[in-house]
Amino acid sequence: MKKFIAVAGNIGVGKSSLVNLLGKELDWSPVYEPVNENPYLSDFYQDMEKWGFHSQIYFLTHRIEIHQDILNQPNSVIQDRSVYEDAEIFARNLFNQGYLSDRDFKTYYELYQTVSNFLPPPDLLIYLQASVPTLQKRISLRNRSYEKEIAPEYLQQLNLLYDQWIETFSLCPVLTIHADDLDYVADESHLGLIKNKVQEKLIGKDKMIFPQRPPR
Numbered sequence: 001m002k003k004f005i006a007v008a009g010n011i012g013v014g015k016s017s018l019v020n021l022l023g024k025e026l027d028w029s030p031v032y033e034p035v036n037e038n039p040y041l042s043d044f045y046q047d048m049e050k051w052g053f054h055s056q057i058y059f060l061t062h063r064i065e066i067h068q069d070i071l072n073q074p075n076s077v078i079q080d081r082s083v084y085e086d087a088e089i090f091a092r093n094l095f096n097q098g099y100l101s102d103r104d105f106k107t108y109y110e111l112y113q114t115v116s117n118f119l120p121p122p123d124l125l126i127y128l129q130a131s132v133p134t135l136q137k138r139i140s141l142r143n144r145s146y147e148k149e150i151a152p153e154y155l156q157q158l159n160l161l162y163d164q165w166i167e168t169f170s171l172c173p174v175l176t177i178h179a180d181d182l183d184y185v186a187d188e189s190h191l192g193l194i195k196n197k198v199q200e201k202l203i204g205k206d207k208m209i210f211p212q213r214p215p216r
Contacts, residue, residue, distance in 0.1 A: 006082040009128035010158050012139035017185050019080045025195050028076040034062050053104040056091045067119055087112040088165040093157055121171035124201055130179040132156050175201045
């Protein structure tokens with residue numbers, strides 16, 4: 001039976017790696033973040049308040065197109081980052097920072113809600129959660145020039161938004177994985193553990209968060 005799985009999480013948490021590895025293990029087609037060049041990005045970085053709304057509309061449009069393409073595929077798919085994160089995490093963070101006005105964010109969010117109500121949700125959302133030091137370490141290891149200036153405060157803001165979003169997300173089952181304690185790239189047993197939990201969750205056996213979140 002066809003399955004649609006989305007992997008959510010902060011920058012550097014390991015979404016792409018998990019999508020790649022689980023895709024191979026379970027014979028699911030991987031779908032990664034779009035590589036389309038956002039025509040608003042250069043303007044956005046020069047004036048975030050002026051171009052934030054335009055940039056987010058562009059991202060949302062492409063994310064919706066990808067979601068629809070996935071639904072039309074005949075085989076099972078595992079996706080790197082969902083349509084929901086654009087609105088619930090990144091657009092909301094721009095709003096919190098003052099780069100989206102109340103009016104623009106309200107218009108954007110109402111559009112997102114209207115469209116998302118017509119989108120069948122994934123069968124499972126895997127939420128990869130990690131502390132800021134872990135995120136910084138993994139970002140450093142992949143050595144992408146455009147990520148070198150990401151501040152720890154920004155990563156922490158996104159972590160808080162992700163946790164708040166997951167607490168109220170109810171469109172599909174969620175498997176929360178605390179990624180600080182797992183290295184599924186280097187350790188096959190860790191990947192096997194995640195694979196088993198994903199399969200259990202898909203058939204409704206697993207009702208627990210795994211691994212348990214450490215005390216804050």
